[in-house]
Amino acid sequence: MTNEAIDRLEVQLGRLLLGGVLSAASLLVVGLVMRVLNVAPAFAWFLLNAGLIVLMATPILRVLVSLVEYVRMRDWLFVLTTLAVLGVLCTSVMIALQQRTH
């Protein structure tokens, strides 16, 4: 694998993380202001939760993008490594979803 490919991935992931944190922050600002001013409480609640979910989803997306890139680089050791991390994250999300329905 070339160093250029990994450097490009670093830049790409940086943009993804920036996009994720900015979208989450925007949702949270609007949601929080609406919540405090008591404007459309149900929608404010939705925005706040959407913001938190975008925040939590961003690192998961980062791992997914890395996975795609390692497959493209044919770096199988790191494809496996990334799959292992993804497996742990999926387990966490699954347990959380299960708890929520109970």
Added chain:
Amino acid sequence: MSLALVAAVIVAGSIAGCLGSLLGIGGGVFLVPFLNVGLGLDFKIAMAISLMTVIATSSAVSAGTAGRQLINLRLGMLLEIASTAGGLLAGITVERLTSGALSLLFALVTAAIAVIMVSRLERRNVLDASENVGALGGRFYDEESGREVSYRVKRLPLAMFASLIAGSVSGALGIGGGILKVPVLNAWCGVPMRAAAATSALMIGVTAVSSVPLQYARGYVTPPLAAAAVLGVLVGSRGGFWFGGRARVKWLKLLMACVLFAVSSLYFIRALR
């Protein structure tokens, strides 16, 4: 939910974020005591909210450092296997721990962090630029010394173990855990301080995501307060970076150690009550 509480959490988040980025650690170790002791929130709520801010800090800091080759993506991903496994296990277990036990753990961890910091104030791991860095090593341009720096990763099992511990502590106590693994990566695994810090900053986000969905599902992440804390930390850490560029690392580490000893004593007292 009162306006005053939301405002207090925003302020707490800003201060924690500012201190955290000033000292090169996440703000969690300050935010948890602020929310828990200062505002009287339950430890588990304080911890869950803090984990949300850890994700925000991780994304924001990594977005800022990306492109400077400081983040070691491959080493980070490998260590994330251990740190997320630790985070998930702790996230499952924490439900069964009493707040006394959590306070004791928090006191021990903050004391350990302070001791590690004081004992390793000036450590550097730098090879000549021409050396072969191996599959996991890296090189980057160091602005401080003005030359290219390369390094090779040593004692990988130790780095994995430290990440497992840091991940567990993160999932149980709501802190990033970077302050636990960065000194290990730096002192024993050959990773220069700035590369270790940048790689760790990327790792703490994914590590937090290995446990925070559980806390979210359990209802510990109060959305308005979590939003307030996240926004506060994001604003505060910008401020901290600005100061940080103008201060000396050695004195910051000493200052951090003092603050951590104070936090630790506070939690020992709470654990004994």
